[in-house]
Amino acid sequence: MTTWIALGFFAAVALALNLFWRKREQGRTETGRQNLEELREMGDIVPASIHPVIDPIRCIGSGACVYACPEKSVLTVVNGRGVLTSPLGCIGHGACSSACPVQAISLVFGTAKRGLELPQLDPDFQTKQPGVYIVGELGGMGLIRNAVSQGRQAADHIVAGDRRAAGESLDALVVGAGPAGTSATLRLMEAGLRVLLLEREAFGGTITHYPRAKVVMTGFLDFPMYGRVSKRKMSKEQLVALWEDIREKTGLQVAVGELVEKIERGQDGSWLVSSTGGVFKTANVLLALGRRGSPRKLDVPGEEQSKVVYRVIEPEVFQDQHVLVVGGGNAAVESAFALIDGGKCASVAISYRKNNFARCRQPNRKRIEAEMEAGRLTALMGTQVEEIFEDRVTLRDAAGEQLSRQNDAVVIQVGGTAPTGLLQDIGIEIVTKYGEA
Ligand SMILES: Cc1cc2nc3c(=O)[nH]c(=O)nc-3n(C[C@H](O)[C@H](O)[C@H](O)COP(=O)(O)OP(=O)(O)OC[C@H]3O[C@@H](n4cnc5c(N)ncnc54)[C@H](O)[C@@H]3O)c2cc1C
Numbered sequence: 001m002t003t004w005i006a007l008g009f010f011a012a013v014a015l016a017l018n019l020f021w022r023k024r025e026q027g028r029t030e031t032g033r034q035n036l037e038e039l040r041e042m043g044d045i046v047p048a049s050i051h052p053v054i055d056p057i058r059c060i061g062s063g064a065c066v067y068a069c070p071e072k073s074v075l076t077v078v079n080g081r082g083v084l085t086s087p088l089g090c091i092g093h094g095a096c097s098s099a100c101p102v103q104a105i106s107l108v109f110g111t112a113k114r115g116l117e118l119p120q121l122d123p124d125f126q127t128k129q130p131g132v133y134i135v136g137e138l139g140g141m142g143l144i145r146n147a148v149s150q151g152r153q154a155a156d157h158i159v160a161g162d163r164r165a166a167g168e169s170l171d172a173l174v175v176g177a178g179p180a181g182t183s184a185t186l187r188l189m190e191a192g193l194r195v196l197l198l199e200r201e202a203f204g205g206t207i208t209h210y211p212r213a214k215v216v217m218t219g220f221l222d223f224p225m226y227g228r229v230s231k232r233k234m235s236k237e238q239l240v241a242l243w244e245d246i247r248e249k250t251g252l253q254v255a256v257g258e259l260v261e262k263i264e265r266g267q268d269g270s271w272l273v274s275s276t277g278g279v280f281k282t283a284n285v286l287l288a289l290g291r292r293g294s295p296r297k298l299d300v301p302g303e304e305q306s307k308v309v310y311r312v313i314e315p316e317v318f319q320d321q322h323v324l325v326v327g328g329g330n331a332a333v334e335s336a337f338a339l340i341d342g343g344k345c346a347s348v349a350i351s352y353r354k355n356n357f358a359r360c361r362q363p364n365r366k367r368i369e370a371e372m373e374a375g376r377l378t379a380l381m382g383t384q385v386e387e388i389f390e391d392r393v394t395l396r397d398a399a400g401e402q403l404s405r406q407n408d409a410v411v412i413q414v415g416g417t418a419p420t421g422l423l424q425d426i427g428i429e430i431v432t433k434y435g436e437a
């Protein structure tokens with residue numbers, strides 16, 4: 001009797017677990033379907049780095065890729081096949097490809113319709129221009145670990161080579177203080193070379209722009225002069241603190257607020273790098289610019305004022321201000337949400353030239369509606385900014401009517417221009433990859 005009760009109990013537990021698992025999978029599949037619908041509306045989206053393409057004929061729908069991907073909800077099994085349902089969430093870990101039991105996943109750059117421009121590099125990360133190196137995400141491979149490793153390898157090549165500065169000039173100039181540029185600079189310092197690190201924004205690069213408390217998968221990180229960081233997973237805040245610790249313990253110097261605008265070849269074969277802080281002569285240039293590019297401008301009168309910014313870093317600085325966010329992508333609407341959540345602003349409005357937020361993720365679209373209903377956000381659809389004044393902005397709507405709004409700050413997030421322009425100007429060859437490895 002007791003045996004039957006025990007068997008019945010286990011059978012009931014197994015059934016309950018099975019039902020729970022099925023329900024969860026159905027939920028995920030449904031979300032995946034909705035994401036696919038959205039993707040169709042959004043058009044062709046190109047992940048910034050290497051990403052998976054799943055062969056639907058080979059795929060057996062095991063779901064191994066879904067569970068292997070550290071960025072949750074990037075892949076989903078829909079109709080028995082793995083699908084990349086959130087291409088913008090993919091940061092190129094490649095774990096999906098290794099996990100697939102039937103090798104149905106290839107890792108590629110760009111898509112068949114929209115190519116991804118990549119610089120041509122040799123195995124030491126040197127371009128065809130002697131002494132000019134490209135490392136990190138700009139070269140095509142994302143991830144902090146790859147960037148740290150490539151920075152060190154390229155610097156090793158400079159150290160082993162014979163391009164050295166004459167007189168007062170530098171042995172190497174590193175542009176970009178993200179993971180790649182930081183690691184390269186440390187290796188060059190370690191070898192006793194004269195090196196300068198220039199950064200237009202913040203020490204740490206893209207990691208400083210992650211959302212608060214984001215869990216970051218890093219793997220082991222081996223920094224020259226600092227040693228191995230064995231913690232494979234940390235929060236954004238821990239990662240930013242790690243960068244500060246590296247700076248403190250190694251004495252690394254970084255010139256922040258210096259935008260590199262031009263690179264030219266000097267007559268003696270050296271390089272002349274012009275930044276907003278001056279012109280530097282160097283034997284080697286190591287470009288670790290990432291792929292986020294420079295923010296695109298509106299090119300309207302008044303945009304040069306200090307009240308116009310291109311990113312919300314600390315929402316608190318907008319306290320009691322009437323803020324206008326310009327743009328209709330995820331970055332723009334997420335900035336508006338950050339202002340609503342933490343800015344204590346007098347008002348938040350968003351101006352977008354189109355009539356809907358079709359290019360946004362569904363949760364963002366839902367939240368826009370909720371914020372508008374709650375009166376916390378004003379959406380000025382089909383409008384374009386005409387002029388920015390000290391205390392107001394003027395906009396023009398699709399019917400040609402002019403609107404004027406009280407305004408203390410403008411946040412412009414209308415995309416970016418790729419850093420490839422700077423590379424082409426110095427004759428670095430660029431190839432466009434259309435869904436190829
Ligand atoms: C939301 C998000 C989440 C991510 N999560 C992870 C994760 O969990 N794990 C992981 O491994 N990777 C993750 N990544 C990817 C990772 O952040 C990047 O691969 C990595 O930062 C690339 O390093 P990098 O040094 O090549 O470039 P970046 O970190 O982008 O640094 C480039 C630097 O160059 C500077 N710069 C650019 N142009 C100029 C110029 N003209 N003059 C001066 N300075 C310039 C920029 O301001 C920037 O600071 C994530 C990325 C994003 C966007």
Ligand code: SF4
Nearest residue numbers: 069090091093094096
């Ligand atoms: S490449 Fe990485 S981030 Fe992209 S889907 Fe595969 S495991 Fe996820």
